[in-house]
Amino acid sequence: MPRLSPSEAAPTPDEHCAKRRQILTGARAVFLEHGFDGASMGEIAKAAGVSKGTLYVYFADKHSLFVAIVEAEIHDQGWGSFDFSADTDVERQLRGFGQAYIQTLCKPRSSSAIRTVMAIAERMPEVGRSYYERVIAQTVRRLGEALKRQVEAGVLKIDDCEFAASQFMMSCQASLFLPFVFQATPQPTPERIAAVVDSATRMFLAAYRVPSSS
Amino acid sequence: MPRLSPSEAAPTPDEHCAKRRQILTGARAVFLEHGFDGASMGEIAKAAGVSKGTLYVYFADKHSLFVAIVEAEIHDQGWGSFDFSADTDVERQLRGFGQAYIQTLCKPRSSSAIRTVMAIAERMPEVGRSYYERVIAQTVRRLGEALKRQVEAGVLKIDDCEFAASQFMMSCQASLFLPFVFQATPQPTPERIAAVVDSATRMFLAAYRVPSSS
Amino acid sequence: MPRLSPSEAAPTPDEHCAKRRQILTGARAVFLEHGFDGASMGEIAKAAGVSKGTLYVYFADKHSLFVAIVEAEIHDQGWGSFDFSADTDVERQLRGFGQAYIQTLCKPRSSSAIRTVMAIAERMPEVGRSYYERVIAQTVRRLGEALKRQVEAGVLKIDDCEFAASQFMMSCQASLFLPFVFQATPQPTPERIAAVVDSATRMFLAAYRVPSSS
Amino acid sequence: MPRLSPSEAAPTPDEHCAKRRQILTGARAVFLEHGFDGASMGEIAKAAGVSKGTLYVYFADKHSLFVAIVEAEIHDQGWGSFDFSADTDVERQLRGFGQAYIQTLCKPRSSSAIRTVMAIAERMPEVGRSYYERVIAQTVRRLGEALKRQVEAGVLKIDDCEFAASQFMMSCQASLFLPFVFQATPQPTPERIAAVVDSATRMFLAAYRVPSSS
DNA sequence: TATGAATGAGGGTTCATTCAT
DNA sequence: AATGAATGAACCCTCATTCAT
Structure with missing residues (x-):
């Protein structure tokens, strides 16, 4: 027919x-x-x-x-697009990534997703776990690998690169993300983000940069 | 009778x-x-x-x-009980506070409250703001004041002590709080917390400690 | 004790x-x-x-x-206070009673009571019946007796005085009570009441007055 | 199929x-x-x-x-179906309408509607007003117009025909509607209605009929 | 496939009534 | 006698889900 x-x-x-x-x-x-x-x-x-x-x-x-x-948010939120190979200079690399990361994190869309998934994580642990693993942990892992390359290049001295990556990422959030998700402050400006990421970068390098031999 | x-x-x-x-x-x-x-x-x-x-x-x-x-959680969660005056040695002070802070933060009760309040913050901004201000921001402020005292004592060199406080607190969370709230990892052990806080303390002091004159 | x-x-x-x-x-x-x-x-x-x-x-x-x-409303609403003996002239008697009656009927308190009792009469028939009997019917009866006296005095010619009383009372309501209880018009003014009662009185006497022999 | x-x-x-x-x-x-x-x-x-x-x-x-x-009751209750043109003789016209009117008014359905709407009129004034306007007032208006035609034909002498219409309709209710809605008497029989309407008609014509010139 | 009418369980809330004090 | 805390049934309404078309 x-x-x-x-x-x-x-x-x-x-x-x-x-x-x-x-x-x-x-x-x-x-x-x-x-x-x-x-x-x-x-x-x-x-x-x-x-x-x-x-x-x-x-x-x-x-x-x-x-x-x-x-699942769709995991793919569409742009966490996969951070480019760690653009720069070889460690300071510029950290600053560039840090700013892109916080900018992404503090977009209303990201914070809504985080709120929503975090809220349900107690009743749907697999959903929470999946989101964390494939969004946050994956980004931590990729930064960790970038740091590892700097360690291998002799620029940084780090034991646990993945942990250090997390440490850097968390310190980039300082005074920015939490007040924003709790609606205590408006979305941070790029300038504010740059300043915070600068400070986090300085602190990070103060702790992990191999002193230049010169 | x-x-x-x-x-x-x-x-x-x-x-x-x-x-x-x-x-x-x-x-x-x-x-x-x-x-x-x-x-x-x-x-x-x-x-x-x-x-x-x-x-x-x-x-x-x-x-x-x-x-x-x-409101009750704001008062009962024990965020007000951190004792900054117990120690004058900056390193021990940071470690002591950091461990207590992360321990409190990663208790099921705290994370549930954070999840719940964060989730509703978009629809009840005053609730979110109030929780943030009176729990998190207040703790940041108190740590900031403690840091300020160290600055005045010539131990630390910090421009914005409150921001530095937030920076320290966030870096203490590295690899601990987020995976926990998202149910990706179980509640961290005290040992793991101690190690993470140690690392955060080292990084913080590397950046902000005034080099000893000796 | x-x-x-x-x-x-x-x-x-x-x-x-x-x-x-x-x-x-x-x-x-x-x-x-x-x-x-x-x-x-x-x-x-x-x-x-x-x-x-x-x-x-x-x-x-x-x-x-x-x-x-x-029960209390039945006693307190003032329906018992109409005075039929004040006047012997039938026209003044009817006008006086008519105005007092409509004034009482169109007070918010009376209309609320009527609304309330009427509304419940289907489910509480004794309540409705009791209210009607002891407020409205009783007033009709008393006016009927007054009319009877006028009949006996040769002033009016009426077969059923109680029915005639009801007829007069209803015609006094013309254009006043129903729109008021249905909230279609505000409480009528004394002037408007007087005019309506005058008209009802004229109509009533045109029908029931014994032509004067002069 | x-x-x-x-x-x-x-x-x-x-x-x-x-x-x-x-x-x-x-x-x-x-x-x-x-x-x-x-x-x-x-x-x-x-x-x-x-x-x-x-x-x-x-x-x-x-x-x-x-x-x-x-709204549905306003349309379905049959108040619109009174036919004023069926008869040109004023007495038969009034009797015919009066009986139909009281018959409709004293049906359980009408009295229930009146009870219900009247009861709510204080809290929903538009509902009460709408019901009054489109059911009662409209019928008054239509009878008023019929009376006006009789006035123009020289049969009746009336100043305010709409008011007179209301007066007639109210006097038709005498001893019938109120005791019925208050559940003090059962639904009136057609015979009783006819008698009451006859009396109302007589009274009305006694007051408003132009004396025949013969 | 796509619909939207239909459902009934359950949502938050009110209320007439009871009872220990 | 007087209270007001406590109840649980019932209130109006919403919603995830189903099903005939």
């Missing part, structure tokens, strides 16, 4: 994926704004521009949709 | 306070475990061992009860 | 009656404003200035209290 | 309207019996044969449903 027109029958994979993405986009907005419990499937459907029933064609239930959102 | 104990007779302020505390205790457990939206007044009533109606005798609504819980 | 002071022991009947009246006063305000279902015992207690428990010392339940209120 | 009936297939506007009507029917029964506050959405759902949730698919809240009920 020939189909009269493709649009009247089973959707093509493209259409399927498009609608799926549409749902994810709407759901992300609602989940990140209201959290898992505060988000309602009705509001998600409206935000996605589909019917409530359609949500259940693509996702088994609210939980599955939420997991998919977190 | 002599009364066995006064608590069996007087129904008034003591019992009133007692029941209030009983409700707060139950509500804290439920709110901190499930978050604001995930907690139900019915579950809270059950946890507190009172009827649902009784909740509304003591608190106007769910929001008020939640605010009271956060 | 002698009582130390009367105020410390069983209250005197006076006190008892006073508190009872106090409750009735508060309850009347609340019941008449919100209706039986819309009124809450808590609000009544507050309006009466007593505790909720005290209400149940004086009245078995909400229903009993409501019945008592209606 | 041919469909047996269209109603078994199309789920859309017909069924939507049908269910809406079904809800309105159930809600009317409950609201008119118990009043706004006495009616519960659960009972309405049961009476309508739908689930509680379905009510909220069709109506935003209890208040909206109630307003819709009153």
Whole structure:
């Protein structure tokens, strides 16, 4: 039996994926704004521009949709785009990464995701763990590897490079991230971020830079 | 007939306070475990061992009860008990405070509160701000003052002591707090905490200690 | 065992009656404003200035209290004070009564009572019946008797005086009471009432006055 | 396979309207019996044969449903069907209308609606006003116009025809409507109504008929 | 596939009533 | 007698989910 027109029958994979993405986009907005419990499937459907029933064609239930959102956030938030090879000078490397990192971290989108995932981590440990591993820990690991290369180049002296990476990243957050997520201060300006990252870089190098032999 | 104990007779302020505390205790457990939206007044009533109606005798609504819980946590979590005057040696001072701080921060109770308050900060900014100000910022301030004293004693050389305090505190969290709140690692052991705080202290002093003149 | 002071022991009947009246006063305000279902015992207690428990010392339940209120309204609304003997001239008699009647009927207090009792009459027929009988029907009866006296005096010619009384009273309401209870018009002014009652009186006398023999 | 009936297939506007009507029917029964506050959405759902949730698919809240009920009653109660042109003889016209009017007014359905709307008029003035205007006032207006035609035909002599209409309608209620709404007497018989309306007609014509010139 | 009508369990909240004091 | 803390049933309403179309 020939189909009269493709649009009247089973959707093509493209259409399927498009609608799926549409749902994810709407759901992300609602989940990140209201959290898992505060988000309602009705509001998600409206935000996605589909019917409530359609949500259940693509996702088994609210939980599955939420997991998919977190999964998507893990890939889309831009944590993978930090470029550690751009610079070989350790100071510029740290400053460049640090600023990009804090800028990303303090975007409303990131902080909403962190809030939302952190909030649910007690009841959905795998979701929390997965987000941490593939977003934060992975970034720590990549910075750690960059530091390792500097150690091997004799520029830095560090025992545990991954730990040092975490140490640097945390000190870059000083006075910036926590007050921002708790809504105690507005989103930090690039200038403020640069100053804080500068200070963190100085402290880090004071501790780990191999004294120049000159 | 002599009364066995006064608590069996007087129904008034003591019992009133007692029941209030009983409700707060139950509500804290439920709110901190499930978050604001995930907690139900019915579950809270059950946890507190009172009827649902009784909740509304003591608190106007769910929001008020939640605010009271956060308020209580602000006072009860032990952030105010850090003792900065115990030691005058800067290194021991930093290590002592850092360990106590991370120990407190990484207790399940603290991390649950942080998760819960952080999650709601977007919809209840005053709650988030209040928690940050009176728990975290206050601790930063107190450490900053301690550092200032060291600066005045000529031991440290720091421009912005409060910022330096935040920097130290954040670097103490390296590899410990974030994986813990995201449920990626179990509660850190005291040994691990000690090692991390040691490292943070070394880095901090490398950057800010005035070289001994000897 | 002698009582130390009367105020410390069983209250005197006076006190008892006073508190009872106090409750009735508060309850009347609340019941008449919100209706039986819309009124809450808590609000009544507050309006009466007593505790909720005290209400149940004086009245078995909400229903009993409501019945008592209606009973009190039946006596207190001033429907019994119409004076038919003040005037012997039939025209002045009708006008005088008509104005007093409509004035009373269109007071907020009367219309609230009528609304409230009428609303509940389907579920509490005895309450409705009692109110009608002892307020409205009684007034009709008294006017009917006054008319009868005029008939006996040869001034009016009426078969059924009680029915004629009702007829007069209803025609006095024309354009006044219904729009007022339905909140379509404000409380009528005395002037408007006088005009309407005048017209009703003229119509009534046109139909029932014995033509003067002169 | 041919469909047996269209109603078994199309789920859309017909069924939507049908269910809406079904809800309105159930809600009317409950609201008119118990009043706004006495009616519960659960009972309405049961009476309508739908689930509680379905009510909220069709109506935003209890208040909206109630307003819709009153609106429907305004149209469905048959107040618009009085025919003033059927008769040109003024006496037969008044008698015919008067009987139809009182018959309608004293049906349980009308008196329930009046009770319910009157009861809520203090808290929902627009509802009360709307009901009065579009049911009672409109009928008064239409009778007033019919009277005006009789005035223009030289049959009646009336200054304010709308007021006279109200006067006639009120006097038709004498001894009938009030005792009925207050549940003091049963629904009046057609014979009783006829007698009362006859009397009202006689009184009205005695006052307003232009004496025949013969 | 996509819909949206329909559901019923459960949400927060109120309230008439009781009872120990 | 008077209280007010306590209750639990019922209130209105929301929501995740299902299902016929």
